[in-house]
Amino acid sequence: MKNVLVINNLRKVYGKKGNMYTALNDVNFEIKEGEFVGIMGPSGAGKSTLLNVIATIDTPTSGNIIVDGKDIVKMNENTLSNFRREKLGFIFQDFNLLDTLSVRENIVLPLALSKIKPSLIDKNVLDIAESLGIKDILEKYPYEISGGQKQRTAAARAMINHPTLILADEPTGALDSKSSTELLQSLSDMNESENATIMMVTHDAFAASYCKRILFIKDGSIFTEIVRGGSRKEFFQKILDVLSTLGGGLSEM
Ligand SMILES: Nc1ncnc2c1ncn2[C@@H]1O[C@H](COP(=O)(O)OP(=O)(O)O)[C@@H](O)[C@H]1O
Numbered sequence: 257m258k259n260v261l262v263i264n265n266l267r268k269v270y271g272k273k274g275n276m277y278t279a280l281n282d283v284n285f286e287i288k289e290g291e292f293v294g295i296m297g298p299s300g301a302g303k304s305t306l307l308n309v310i311a312t313i314d315t316p317t318s319g320n321i322i323v324d325g326k327d328i329v330k331m332n333e334n335t336l337s338n339f340r341r342e343k344l345g346f347i348f349q350d351f352n353l354l355d356t357l358s359v360r361e362n363i364v365l366p367l368a369l370s371k372i373k374p375s376l377i378d379k380n381v382l383d384i385a386e387s388l389g390i391k392d393i394l395e396k397y398p399y400e401i402s403g404g405q406k407q408r409t410a411a412a413r414a415m416i417n418h419p420t421l422i423l424a425d426e427p428t429g430a431l432d433s434k435s436s437t438e439l440l441q442s443l444s445d446m447n448e449s450e451n452a453t454i455m456m457v458t459h460d461a462f463a464a465s466y467c468k469r470i471l472f473i474k475d476g477s478i479f480t481e482i483v484r485g486g487s488r489k490e491f492f493q494k495i496l497d498v499l500s501t502l503g504g505g506l507s508e509m
């Protein structure tokens with residue numbers, strides 16, 4: 257399997273001389289096509305920083321971020337915005353839907369500048385809405401739907417253009433347990449059936465147990481990683497075991 261993401265000697269230092277904080281310290285890892293990777297670690301470990309520099313929302317201090325063979329650290333703003341649109345899909349904790357657009361319009365947003373035929377777009381929307389269980393709410397507006405439906409709309413938007421890499425930061429953070437489970441099952445299905453490559457930051461061991469591999473970050477560095485072998489339940493237990501050795505206070509995670 258080819259590498260979708262390669263992170264080399266990644267560092268992120270915030271602040272200026274005299275008041276510097278190293279949020280990421282020499283991080284190295286790879287994600288292969290079709291992987292579903294979780295990023296876990298105590299509060300303040302650097303999880304969001306890591307996701308944000310890969311998402312090109314923030315810039316690293318040094319190191320390489322290679323997506324689909326290209327180093328995004330070296331790209332200029334023009335190239336970057338095309339890159340973001342074509343190669344990345346985003347799912348955030350707070351959904352980030354546009355209130356003035358219907359569910360259908362929110363989902364097709366990433367295709368706004370594409371040259372795909374409208375009839376084909378319609379078909380793609382229906383397919384993805386069907387698999388996420390939101391086909392019946394396509395004409396509704398965000399204020400008319402539940403949190404779980406909002407997040408599945410966001411997931412559909414993240415996947416509509418079949419991005420190289422889907423980035424999710426605490427996607428279940430604002431959901432009740434039933435909606436969380438539905439979303440995680442959907443992400444897992446997309447990963448299995450479409451071979452979607454997903455990197456998900458979460459502090460929640462239950463959410464993480466849907467991943468196939470988990471990287472644990474502590475104090476800006478990778479502490480350890482575990483790979484799912486058996487059932488989700490066994491993996492869940494394994495995650496709890498690592499979290500207990502990780503320290504940093506489970507309660508604040
Ligand atoms: N813009 C910023 N300026 C200064 N420090 C920051 C900034 N963003 C994050 N940090 C610091 O970097 C560390 C890692 O933050 P973050 O990546 O948000 O952690 P996590 O998502 O794992 O909780 C924290 O100590 C945080 O205070």
Ligand SMILES: [Mg+2]
Nearest residue numbers: 300303304305
């Ligand atoms: Mg965070």
